Amino acid sequence: MKSLKLPLLIASLLTGFAGGAAAHDTGHLSGLATKASKAVKASFDIVHTKISTEGNVAIFHIAVSGKAGASRPAKSGKLAGSSVFSYVWPTSLDPSVIGFEPKAGILAFAVTSHPDFDDTPLFDENGDGKLDNDGDLWHSHWVVLQPDPACGKDALKVVDIPEGAKPRVPKTWPGLPILIDSPGWSPTFKGGTVEVRVPFDDIGAVESGAFDGVTAALRVNASVHSPLLCVANVFKVASGDLSLPGKVNK
Template sequence: MNGAPVDGYVFPTTLSPEDVGFSKTAGILALALTAHPDFDDTPLWDEDGDGNYSNDKIVWHPHWVVLVEDKRVPGGLSVKEFDPADKSVVLPKTNPGMPMYMDSPGFQVVTEGNAIRIVVPDYRVRFKTNFKYDAVAAYMQVVTGEGSEHIKGSNMPMLGVYKVYSVLSKNLSLPYQVK
């Protein structure tokens, strides 16, 4: 996974991390639709329906992530990490096992032409439907050590935003509401 590229549409929200099953933590809860050819981080889901749960790398799939400001990367954000020994951190049951606030919830993603849609059941966000969001197209990258272990003492985040291609609102003001 080290150096793996990740393309994504990231939807920062006004929801709290607790609304989707994370323990209380500072940061911006975002729904990210990602595709990446170098690894499969959704071991519970078979997105392409071929019976193989570990080969769905380039299929668009969702993640909940907690984003934090991070000046180490050009895009200024990264997925919040934690010490794996910290037993106070709570993650959703569908977390892919990486030491960061990330979940692989398995929501349905539908692509049609140049449109991409995601179905998020309201009960999976504690029935909260009165929240705001924005949309960002971004390039992210993974920095890890051997296998899936993060490089100890690395000066780079495990999953950082390296380039922002566009922001729907132009100013990341989260002006959009769920329909």
């Protein structure tokens, strides 16, 4: 499986990197344009990525060459070794913007589906009156990423919280021992696009940021232990090299 093998870039991100190569030429279209690829499953084949703002709302957008959200992981019946499919916007924003410790890692917004567990305990996405049975439905997260060799050479993981530690976390942290937030912002799928509208108290911090687009599968560790959640298979990176060339509203 392909993983993100970008040690020098990861190091620069973790020390405050705020952009890389110039954004792709999109003509009248803002954001990052990416050529379609027959080698990538159409529902994850990114062709356009952008983040824009309206008032105090940031709009996260990815377009693919097929139908967005059409593919979800098969249910395995157990947490250990289970899969997570995701549409991800890695950013240059400091994790403190949404309530994590400053400089904790790479802050990314993600839309995910995983039928073997539920990590949005405050929300009933399928409307059946139960809060713990709808992880298969697409939903949103903030995650903080760091490299970990236990996930593969130069591969990324969602940062683990050591036993007994009490780091700063957002109010909607779901209680898992990783740096993840479950804010409840619902994704909208329409044809080849997925969008999420995310309110921000400090929209200026978002507007000064940089971003990229990624589609990927993550995997829960077979021992359900540190590292708990690894990036196991990268389907596509909008920039090709995770250089965060995208600029908000540009």
